[in-house]
Amino acid sequence: MKARTLGRHFRESFKSLGRNSWMTFASASAVTVTLLLVGVFVMIMMNLNKVADDLEKDVEIKVLLELTADDAAAAQLEKEIKEVDGVATVVYSTKEAELEDLIKDFGATMGLSDQNNPLRAAYYVKAENPQETEKVAQRINRLKNTYSVEYGEGKIEKLFSFLNVARNIGLGLILALLFTAMFLISNTIRITIVARRREIEIMKLVGATNWFVRIPFVLEGMWIGILGAIMPITLVTLLYYNLYEMVQPYLKGELFNLLPLTPFLYQVNGLILMMGIFIGVWGSFMSVRKFLRV
Amino acid sequence: MISMKNVYKKYPNGIVAANGINVEIKQGEFVYVVGPSGAGKSTFIKMMYREERPTSGDIVVNGINLAKLKSKKVPYLRRQIGVVFQDFKLLPRLNVFENVAFALEVIEESPKVIRKRVMEVLDLVGLKHKARMFPTELSGGEQQRVSIARSIVNIPKVMIADEPTGNLDPETSWDIMNLFEEINRRGTTIIMATHNKEIVNTIKHRVIAVEGGLVVRDEVGGDYGYES
Numbered sequence: 001m002k003a004r005t006l007g008r009h010f011r012e013s014f015k016s017l018g019r020n021s022w023m024t025f026a027s028a029s030a031v032t033v034t035l036l037l038v039g040v041f042v043m044i045m046m047n048l049n050k051v052a053d054d055l056e057k058d059v060e061i062k063v064l065l066e067l068t069a070d071d072a073a074a075a076q077l078e079k080e081i082k083e084v085d086g087v088a089t090v091v092y093s094t095k096e097a098e099l100e101d102l103i104k105d106f107g108a109t110m111g112l113s114d115q116n117n118p119l120r121a122a123y124y125v126k127a128e129n130p131q132e133t134e135k136v137a138q139r140i141n142r143l144k145n146t147y148s149v150e151y152g153e154g155k156i157e158k159l160f161s162f163l164n165v166a167r168n169i170g171l172g173l174i175l176a177l178l179f180t181a182m183f184l185i186s187n188t189i190r191i192t193i194v195a196r197r198r199e200i201e202i203m204k205l206v207g208a209t210n211w212f213v214r215i216p217f218v219l220e221g222m223w224i225g226i227l228g229a230i231m232p233i234t235l236v237t238l239l240y241y242n243l244y245e246m247v248q249p250y251l252k253g254e255l256f257n258l259l260p261l262t263p264f265l266y267q268v269n270g271l272i273l274m275m276g277i278f279i280g281v282w283g284s285f286m287s288v289r290k291f292l293r294v
Numbered sequence: 295m296i297s298m299k300n301v302y303k304k305y306p307n308g309i310v311a312a313n314g315i316n317v318e319i320k321q322g323e324f325v326y327v328v329g330p331s332g333a334g335k336s337t338f339i340k341m342m343y344r345e346e347r348p349t350s351g352d353i354v355v356n357g358i359n360l361a362k363l364k365s366k367k368v369p370y371l372r373r374q375i376g377v378v379f380q381d382f383k384l385l386p387r388l389n390v391f392e393n394v395a396f397a398l399e400v401i402e403e404s405p406k407v408i409r410k411r412v413m414e415v416l417d418l419v420g421l422k423h424k425a426r427m428f429p430t431e432l433s434g435g436e437q438q439r440v441s442i443a444r445s446i447v448n449i450p451k452v453m454i455a456d457e458p459t460g461n462l463d464p465e466t467s468w469d470i471m472n473l474f475e476e477i478n479r480r481g482t483t484i485i486m487a488t489h490n491k492e493i494v495n496t497i498k499h500r501v502i503a504v505e506g507g508l509v510v511r512d513e514v515g516g517d518y519g520y521e522s
Contacts, residue, residue, distance in 0.1 A: 002402045019387050202383045205345070206444065207372035208400040293365075 001211070012190050013219035023192040024224060030188040031228025031276055034181035039087075039236040039272045041177060045170040046268070054256035059156050061137045063123040074194035077145045078248040081123060086136045087153060091124040098122055120147055131160055154176040178275070186283035189221060193287040200291040210292045217284045225280025226273070234270045240265060295321045296342065296452065301351035303507070311337035312348065313507035317434055319485065321451065324478045326494050327487040328518055329504040331492055334489045342485065343371045343375050344368050350383055356451060358462040373401055376445030376482075378455040382437045384444075390416070391425040394444045401448060415443040419473060435466030442473055453477060455486040459493065461491065471497060494518035 017024045063081065074092070080091050093101075098119040127136040133151050141149040193200075199210060204212045244258055251257050296319040313336040329335045332499045334349035340346040343355055344360050351409050355362040357376050363371060384393050391412055398408045419439040429437055438458060444454055455474070459467035471493055488494060494501060494517065501516035502509055502511055511519065 004405070005399070005402050008399060016387070110363075182380070184440065199385050202385055203396070203400075204369070205343075205372065205377060205379075205383060206397050207369050208396075209364075209369045212369075212400055 005212075006215075009215040009219060012216040013223060016216060016220050017223055019172045020192065022226070023195070027188045027192055027224045027280075029227040030185050031279060032224055032231045034177075034184060034279075035229055035232040035272050035276055036235060038174070038275065039232045039268060040180060040239070041174055041234060043240055043268055045174060046264070047077035048170060049167060050259050054165065055159065056163065057126075058255045059127075059130050059133050059151065061127070061133060061140065061151040062124040063125060063140055063148060063149050065122065065146045066121045066145045067120060069121075069145040073145050076216070077124060077143060080143050081125060081140055084129050084136060084139045086132050086139075088126045088128040089122060093122050093124060103203070123182075125217040135201050144148045181275075182279055182282070185279045189224070189280070190287040193217065193284065193291070197291045200288065204292065213292060214285070214288050217288045218281050221280035221282075221284030222277050223280070225276035225278070229273045229276035232272050232276075235271065236268055238263055240268075255282055295319055295323075295356070297352075297483070298341075299347045299352045299425070301341065301353060301521050303334075303341065303346065304349045307316045308411065310507050312341070312351075315351070315504075315507070315509055317502065317509060317512070319483060321483055322478075322481055323484070324474075324484045324499040326499055326518075327485060327504060327512075328489075328494060328520065329500055330520065331363070331489075332419040333505045334507040335474045336456060337507075339454055339485065342454050343372055343377050343391045343451075345394055369400070372399075373448060374452070374472050376442075376448075376450040376453040378445050378453065380460040382434075382441045382461075384437055384440055386429055389426050389428050390421060390432070390440050391439055392426070393429070394447050397447050398445050403426045411447055412443075415447045418446075418476070419443045433466075434462050435469060438462060438466075438470055438471065442470070442477075446477055450482065452485070455484065457487055457489060459490050460495075467493065481502045491518040491520070 063077075065077065069077065078090055081087060082158060085222055098121070099117050101120070125140065127133045127137070133156060134153075138150045139148060154218060189194045200213055204210075241261065244261055296317070298315050298317045301312050301315040302310075304310045313334075315338065327335055328339060337346055340489060341348055341360065342355060346466060351361065355371070355489075358371055358374075360371070385396065388396065390496065394412045394415060395408050400413060403411070413422060413425070416425055419442055421436060421439055423434065424432065429440065432440065434461050438461075442458075453474075459470055462470065467490060474484055474486065475497065498515040500514045501511065501518070503511035503516075
C-alpha cells in the first residue's frame with residue numbers, strides 16, 4: 001500500500017466521523033459510559049489492593065529471646081534468623097526499648113519502671129512474602145535461644161484470606177465489566193456498520209480489496225474509542241485528584257495509604273485510553289468482516 | 295474476450311439459473327442480453343464480474359478464468375471491468391466527484407491523475423458542473439450517468455450493465471443509450487441486460503436471449519422478440 005493511500009484512509013475515516021455524526025456520537029457515548037464504569041472500578045480496586053498490600057506489609061514476627069541469652073548469643077541468633085528462608089528484614093530491639101514502647105502505649109500509670117524490667121529483648125522479623133509469615137515463623141521457632149515467636153496467629157490468616165477473596169472478587173468484577181463493555185460497544189458499532197452494509201458492498205463491486213474497505217472503518221473505530229475515552233479520563237482524574245487531596249491528610253501515619261497521584265493517574269488513564277482504542281478497533285474489525293464477502 | 299463454456303449454476307435453494315451456457319463475445323462488440331424475468335439473465339451477467347460463481351463450467355474474461363479465480367483476486371478482476379447497475383449503486387455519503395474517483399483510488403492512482411481523469415469522464419457524461427453534489431441531489435438519469443462515469447474512468451475493456459435503464463423514464467433512457475454507443479465506439483465491449491424492447495429494436499446490435507438458463511437465440515442485429 002502506498003503512503004498516500006494510507007493518508008487517504010485517514011482522511012476518509014475523519015470525513016466519515018463527521019458525515020455520520022449521530023452514529024459517531026452514539027458509539028462514542030457507549031464507549032464513554034462503559035469506560036467510565038471500568039475506570040472508576042479499576043480506581044477503587046487498585047486502591048483496595050494497595051490498602052491490602054500495606055496491611056500485609058505491616059504483618060511482622062516478634063521473636064522474643066531467652067533471658068539467658070547474652071549479647072554473643074543474641075548476635076548469633078540474629079545471624080541465624082537472617083539465614084532463614086524467606087526472611088526480608090530483621091530489627092533488634094533491646095528490652096529497655098521494649099519497655100519504653102510499652103510505657104508509650106499504656107502510659108506511666110502502670111508503675112512500670114526501668115528498675116525492674118520483666119521484658120525480653122526481641123527481634124522484629126518481616127517475611128519477604130507476607131503470605132508466608134506463618135511458615136517463616138515456624139522456621140525461626142526451631143532456632144536456639146528463642147523464647148517465643150509471635151505473629152498474630154489466627155488473626156493474620158483471617159486477614160489474608162479476606163484480602164485474597166476481596167482481590168479475586170474485584171478482578172472477577174473488572175473482567176465481567178470489560179466483557180460486557182466489549183459486547184455492548186461492538187454491538188453499537190455493528191449497528192452503525194450494518195447501516196453502511198450497502199456501501200461496503202458497492203466498494204467491493206467497484207474493485208476495492210478487503211483491506212481498502214476495512215482500514216477506514218477500523219481507523220474510524222479507533223477515533224471513536226479515543227473520543228469516548230476523553231470524558232472518562234477527565235472525570236477519573238478530577239475525581240481521584242479531589243479524593244486524594246481530601247482523604248490523604250487523614251491517612252498520614254496510618255498503616256495504609258492511597259496510591260500517589262503519579263504514576264497512578266497515568267496508569268489508569270493510559271489503561272482507559274488503550275481500552276477505548278482496542279474496543280473501537282476490534283469492534284469495527286469484527287463488524288466489517290461479515291459484509292466483505294461480496 | 296469473454297467466453298463461457300458449459301456454464302452451469304445451481305443456487306442453494308435448488309433453482310438452476312444456468313443450464314449449460316456456451317457464449318463467445320469478441321472485443322468491441324455490443325451485446326444485448328434479453329429474456330423474461332427469472333430466466334437467468336441476471337445470473338448470466340453477475341457471473342461475468344464474479345458476483346456469482348458458476349457451479350461448473352468455465353468463464354474466461356480478459357484471459358482470467360473466473361471459475362478458478364480466488365476470492366482474494368476478485369477485486370483485481372473488477373478493476374478491469376466497468377459495471378453499471380439498475381439501482382446505480384453510488385456511495386451515498388460521497389459526492390459525484392468522490393464517487394467516480396473511488397474507482398481510481400482503489401488502484402492507488404495519483405491525485406493529479408485522478409482529478410484529470412474524473413473531470414474528463416464527468417465531462418463526457420455531461421455532469422462536470424455537478425461534481426460537488428451528492429447522489430441524493432441528482433435525478434435518476436444523472437445518477438446513472440455518474441455510475442457510468444465511474445465504470446469507465448479507468449478505461450476498462452469490458453463494460454457490463456444490468457438493466458441500466460430499468461429505473462429511468464424513456465427519454466432519459468435514450469440519453470444513457472447514446473452514452474453507451476459513444477463508449478462502445480471508443481472500443482469498449484458492452485454487455486447489457488435489458489427489458490427495453492424499443493431500445494433493442496431501434497439501436498440494432500447482437501441479441502442473446504436467455505430462457506430457463508439456456509441461450510435460446512443469438513443473432514446479430516436481432517429484435518427484442520418478446521411482448522413487453
